[in-house]
Amino acid sequence: MTVERTLCIIKPDAVEKKRAGAILQMLEVAGFDVVACERMPLSRKVAEGFYAVHKARPFFGELVEFMTRSPVFVVVLEREDAVAKYRELMGATDPAKATEGTIRKAHGGNVGENAVHGSDSAENARVEIGYFFPASKVAPVAG
Numbered sequence: 001m002t003v004e005r006t007l008c009i010i011k012p013d014a015v016e017k018k019r020a021g022a023i024l025q026m027l028e029v030a031g032f033d034v035v036a037c038e039r040m041p042l043s044r045k046v047a048e049g050f051y052a053v054h055k056a057r058p059f060f061g062e063l064v065e066f067m068t069r070s071p072v073f074v075v076v077l078e079r080e081d082a083v084a085k086y087r088e089l090m091g092a093t094d095p096a097k098a099t100e101g102t103i104r105k106a107h108g109g110n111v112g113e114n115a116v117h118g119s120d121s122a123e124n125a126r127v128e129i130g131y132f133f134p135a136s137k138v139a140p141v142a143g
């Protein structure tokens with residue numbers, strides 16, 4: 001199993017509810033290293049670019065409104081098999097359908113306002129990390 005990175009966004013609903021710390025703790029307890037973490041407001045342009053793959057979906061407008069409503073935490077996570085392990089810990093898109101012990105079960109509100117984002121493949125993780133962080137900020141530690 002190789003050490004991988006993935007991108008987590010703690011979404012506006014969770015930040016507004018002061019759940020960012022609790023979510024980071026769940027991630028650390030589950031063995032993820034927090035490689036980078038930055039609180040930032042997403043502009044409409046940045047949110048639309050990030051979710052461009054969902055442009056044709058009926059909820060796209062709602063999603064962009066939500067993600068730009070208030071600041072998010074953008075987080076780079078690292079551990080073995082990070083993409084799959086984080087998808088597992090994140091839980092189903094709809095928190096009502098998420099398994100007990102998952103982040104979305106504990107902190108999500110509904111299918112739109114579901115506390116966290118997670119990359120769905122190693123390739124998308126690379127693209128998404130690069131969307132928010134210059135390589136110099138997430139360079140592997142030498143040695």
Ligand code: GDP
Nearest residue numbers: 059062063092093111112113114116117118120
């Ligand atoms: P994810 O990989 O589990 O985040 O799910 P998707 O890639 O399918 O959807 C991306 C994001 O769009 C979700 O995390 C939700 O925030 C949002 N979303 C998905 N389905 C719906 C929906 O039916 N209504 C609304 N308002 N938002 C949705």
